[in-house]
Amino acid sequence: MPNNFLYYGDNLHILRDHIKDETIDLIYLDPPFNSKADYNILYKEPTGELSKAQITAFEDTWHWTEETNKTFQEIIDTAPSNVIEMMLSFKKFIGMNDVMAYLTMMCIRLIELKRVLKSTGSIYLHCDPTASHYLKILMDTIYGKTNFRNEIVWHYGQRTNFHKGHFSRKHDIILFYAKSDDTKINPVSIPWLKDEFLQHRHDVKIDNDGKEYIWADGGKKGVRYLRPVEMVLAEGKPLDTVWDLPIINSSARERLGYPTQKPEALLERIISASSNEGDVVLDPFCGCGTAIAVAHKLKRKWIGIDITHLAIDLIKLRMKHMYKIEPKKDYMVIGEPEDIEGAKELASQNRYQFQWWSISFIENARPYGDKKKGADTGIDGITYFDGDKKAIIQVKSGHVGVKDIRDLGHVIDRESADIGIFITLEEPTKPMITEALQKGYYKSVLMDKNYQRIQILTIKELFEGKKADIPLQMDMKKKAKPVNMIEHGEFEF
Numbered sequence: 001m002p003n004n005f006l007y008y009g010d011n012l013h014i015l016r017d018h019i020k021d022e023t024i025d026l027i028y029l030d031p032p033f034n035s036k037a038d039y040n041i042l043y044k045e046p047t048g049e050l051s052k053a054q055i056t057a058f059e060d061t062w063h064w065t066e067e068t069n070k071t072f073q074e075i076i077d078t079a080p081s082n083v084i085e086m087m088l089s090f091k092k093f094i095g096m097n098d099v100m101a102y103l104t105m106m107c108i109r110l111i112e113l114k115r116v117l118k119s120t121g122s123i124y125l126h127c128d129p130t131a132s133h134y135l136k137i138l139m140d141t142i143y144g145k146t147n148f149r150n151e152i153v154w155h156y157g158q159r160t161n162f163h164k165g166h167f168s169r170k171h172d173i174i175l176f177y178a179k180s181d182d183t184k185i186n187p188v189s190i191p192w193l194k195d196e197f198l199q200h201r202h203d204v205k206i207d208n209d210g211k212e213y214i215w216a217d218g219g220k221k222g223v224r225y226l227r228p229v230e231m232v233l234a235e236g237k238p239l240d241t242v243w244d245l246p247i248i249n250s251s252a253r254e255r256l257g258y259p260t261q262k263p264e265a266l267l268e269r270i271i272s273a274s275s276n277e278g279d280v281v282l283d284p285f286c287g288c289g290t291a292i293a294v295a296h297k298l299k300r301k302w303i304g305i306d307i308t309h310l311a312i313d314l315i316k317l318r319m320k321h322m323y324k325i326e327p328k329k330d331y332m333v334i335g336e337p338e339d340i341e342g343a344k345e346l347a348s349q350n351r352y353q354f355q356w357w358s359i360s361f362i363e364n365a366r367p368y369g370d371k372k373k374g375a376d377t378g379i380d381g382i383t384y385f386d387g388d389k390k391a392i393i394q395v396k397s398g399h400v401g402v403k404d405i406r407d408l409g410h411v412i413d414r415e416s417a418d419i420g421i422f423i424t425l426e427e428p429t430k431p432m433i434t435e436a437l438q439k440g441y442y443k444s445v446l447m448d449k450n451y452q453r454i455q456i457l458t459i460k461e462l463f464e465g466k467k468a469d470i471p472l473q474m475d476m477k478k479k480a481k482p483v484n485m486i487e488h489g490e491f492e493f
Contacts, residue, residue, distance in 0.1 A: 008335035011284040011305040015112040025279035030126040062101040122274040132173040150176040189236030267294040289315035313360035347397035378411040385471040391419035402431040
C-alpha cells in the first residue's frame with residue numbers, strides 16, 4: 001500500500017474524515033489570499049504563442065454567505081474559549097464582510113490542522129501582507145503565542161518600479177509556529193558570497209603561504225588556530241529570517257504556470273529545516289504540488305489536498321514527469337470518481353469539475369474556455385498532435401443525441417480542427433455512431449495512419465482503459481519524440 005496520498009475535495013472534510021490525530025510532522029499551506037482576484041491559467045500553443053484559451057483555476061474571492069455563517073457558528077459552538085473570544089472580536093471589529101469570511105474559513109481549518117500535527121511538528125503558513133497581520137493573531141490564538149517561532153520574509157524582488165502611493169511590494173510573509181516546546185529545527189546553511197563574508201569578518205589574516213585564514217577557537221582552553229577562509233565559506237552561513245529567493249521566471253524549467261506556484265528552493269528550505277527522511281509532510285492547499293514534489297525528492301512521505309481537478313491532474317502530470325511515478329502504484333488518489341455512480345455524483349455536484357476530470361483521461365489535454373464568464377464555444381478541452389494539429393474535446397454529462405455529434409462536426413470545421421473527441425456519461429445511440437463515421441478520417445503523414453475524425457468515448461470505456469485514437473504529440477524538430485507539456489513549459493499564466 002503506498003504511503004503517499006493525493007486527495008481531491010474540500011480540505012476541511014478530508015482532514016476530518018481521513019487524517020488521524022497527531023500523525024503529521026510538517027504542514028505547509030499557501031491558502032488563497034483575500035485579494036479579490038480570479039486566477040486564470042493561459043496555455044501556449046505549439047508555436048509558443050499564448051493561447052486565447054483560458055480557464056479560471058479558482059476564484060480567490062470570499063463572501064459572507066449562509067455557509068460562512070454556519071461555519072462561524074460551528075466555531076462558536078465547538079472551538080476553545082480563547083478562539084471564540086478572538087473570532088467574536090474580529091467580527092465586531094471587521095464586520096460581516098469578505099475579510100471576515102476569509103478568516104472564518106481559515107480559522108476552522110487551522111484548528112483541524114493543529115489536531116493532526118504531532119507534538120514535535122511544525123506549521124508554516126504562507127501569506128501576503130494583505131492578510132498576514134490578521135492571520136498572525138489567529139495563529140497566536142490557536143497555536144499559542146509561545147509557540148510562535150519566526151516571521152520569515154520571502155524577498156523576491158529584483159526590478160523595482162516607482163509607485164506614486166507606496167513602495168514596491170516585493171515580499172511575502174511565512175509564519176512559522178511549533179506545536180510545542182518539543183519541536184526541533186534542523187540546521188540549514190546557505191552559501192556565503194566571498195565579498196559578503198569578508199565584509200562581516202575582521203579577523204582574516206594572510207599567512208606566509210599567501211592564503212587567507214581566520215582565527216578560530218581550538219579544542220584546548222585559550223588556544224587559537226587558523227582555518228582557511230575557503231573552508232569556512234564552504235560550511236555556509238546559518239539561515240536567518242530573510243530569504244532572498246527569486247520568483248519562478250518565465251523560462252524556468254520548473255515553471256508550470258499555475259497561478260500561485262512557489263519555487264522549489266523555497267520549499268526545500270522549509271522541508272529540510274523542519275522534517276527528516278520518512279516524516280510526513282502535509283499541504284492542504286497543494287495547488288500544482290510544489291510542496292509534495294519537493295517532499296518526495298527529499299524522501300519524505302506526503303499528503304496533498306486540493307479542491308479542483310485541474311490541480312489534481314496537473315500534480316499527476318508533474319509527479320509522472322519528475323519521478324516517473326503513477327497513481328495507485330506509487331501513491332493513492334482519493335476523492336476522484338472510481339465508477340460510473342461516482343462520475344454521475346461529481347457531474348451533479350459540479351459540471352465544470354466533471355469536465356476537468358473527464359478531460360484528464362486524454363493524454364496531454366488541457367481545459368479550454370471560461371464558461372463561467374463567457375458564451376459556450378462548444379470546446380471543453382483541447383490537445384495537440386503532429387506538431388500544430390489539434391483535437392477538440394467535448395464533455396457531456398446529461399442526455400445526448402445525434403444533434404450533439406452534428407454540432408461537434410460544425411465546431412471542428414469552424415476551428416479548423418482535425419479531430420473531435422466526444423466524451424459522454426450516457427451510451428451513444430446508433431445514429432450518433434453513424435453520424436461520427438460520416439465525418440471521415442484524418443490522415444497522419446508522420447504516423448502513416450488514418451484516424452477517425454469524430455471519436456465517441458464513454459466514461460465507462462475510459463474507466464476500462466480505452467484511449468482516444470490520436471497520433472502522439474510530436475516535437476516537429478526531431479520528428480519522433482513525444483512532447484511533455486510540463487517539460488516544454490506549455491503551462492503559462
